Amino acid sequence: MYERAKDLLHQVEQLPFISEALDRRYARHFASATNVNLFRGVYPDFETATANAPGGKPLGYDNEAPASADMYRFRMRSISPCDYPVAFWLNRLMQPNDRLLDFGGHVGVLYYALSRYLAFPESFRWQLYDVPAVIREARSFAATRSSPATLTFCDDLSQAAPCNWVLFSGSLQYVEDSLASLIGRLQDRPTYVLINMLPVHPTKSFVTLQNIGTAFCPYKIYSADELKTEINNLGGEVVDQWRNADKSCSIPFHWDHCLDYYCGQLIRLDAVH
Numbered sequence: 001m002y003e004r005a006k007d008l009l010h011q012v013e014q015l016p017f018i019s020e021a022l023d024r025r026y027a028r029h030f031a032s033a034t035n036v037n038l039f040r041g042v043y044p045d046f047e048t049a050t051a052n053a054p055g056g057k058p059l060g061y062d063n064e065a066p067a068s069a070d071m072y073r074f075r076m077r078s079i080s081p082c083d084y085p086v087a088f089w090l091n092r093l094m095q096p097n098d099r100l101l102d103f104g105g106h107v108g109v110l111y112y113a114l115s116r117y118l119a120f121p122e123s124f125r126w127q128l129y130d131v132p133a134v135i136r137e138a139r140s141f142a143a144t145r146s147s148p149a150t151l152t153f154c155d156d157l158s159q160a161a162p163c164n165w166v167l168f169s170g171s172l173q174y175v176e177d178s179l180a181s182l183i184g185r186l187q188d189r190p191t192y193v194l195i196n197m198l199p200v201h202p203t204k205s206f207v208t209l210q211n212i213g214t215a216f217c218p219y220k221i222y223s224a225d226e227l228k229t230e231i232n233n234l235g236g237e238v239v240d241q242w243r244n245a246d247k248s249c250s251i252p253f254h255w256d257h258c259l260d261y262y263c264g265q266l267i268r269l270d271a272v273h
Helices: 002-013 015-034 046-051 064-072 082-094 108-114 132-145 179-184 224-234
Strands: 038-043 099-103 126-130 153-155 165-169 192-198 206-211 216-223 236-244 262-271
Touching: 015 038, 015 126, 038 046, 046 082, 046 216, 082 108, 082 165, 082 192, 082 236, 082 262, 126 132, 132 153, 179 224, 216 224, 224 236, 224 262
Parallel strands: 099 126, 099 165, 126 153, 165 192
Antiparallel strands: 038 206, 192 262, 206 216, 236 262
C-alpha cells in the first residue's frame, strides 16, 4: 500500500504544471536553507552543477565561513554506524610504522573518533589532507588538544607524505578528478585504498548539487560500472565491500536518481601497475 501511494504521488508530481510549481518552491528552499543537507538537480558534470548553484553562499569547503571548517565536530565523540567497516579493517590490518592519508578528512573527525576505540600501532602516522581553509582550522584545533606528533596536515596532495593507506571517508564525491588520477599524484603507491560513504547508483553516473548549510557543493554520484572501471584502472583487488545503510541521497523530482544507501570498499593495490 505504501509503495503504491508513493508511486501515485510521484506520478502527480510529474504533471507539468505541478512539477514546475513544486520545483520553483523547492529551489527557493534549497537556496536559503541553513543547517541542512539537501540535494537539487541532476547535471552531467561539475561545471554545469556549479553554474546552477544559487548565489548567496560560497562554493565548497574552502571558504572563510567558520562554520564550514567547524562542521562534523559531533562525530568526534563516537564512531557512527557507517564508520564501523573502517574501524574493523584498520584494526585488522594496521601495522607498526604504517602511514595513512585521510583524503578530505576535515579537521580530523574520524581520527579523533577512532582514537577512542582503536590502539594505533607503534609509530602509526595519520596525515590529514583537505582544502586550505579546513586544514588551517585542523591545525588550530589540534593545538588546543595537544594532539600527538603522529597526526600531521597537508593541503597540497603532491606534498603528502608517502603512505600505505589512503582513506576516502565521505570525500571522494566532492572531487572531479578520477580515483586513479588522485592516487597517481601521490609520491608512492599505497597498499590499501579504503573508500567509505560513497554514493553509488546501480546504473547512472551524474553530478548533483548539495547544500551543506554553509556552502553549495557539486556532488558526484558514481555508477556501479564507473566505480568498477576506476578500480580496474588502478590495478586494484576488491577485498571487501559493504553498504552504509544509514546514509541516503534524496534528490526531489529525480526519484530514479535517489539512493537508499551509500557504499564502501577495501581495495588492495598491486605493488606495480
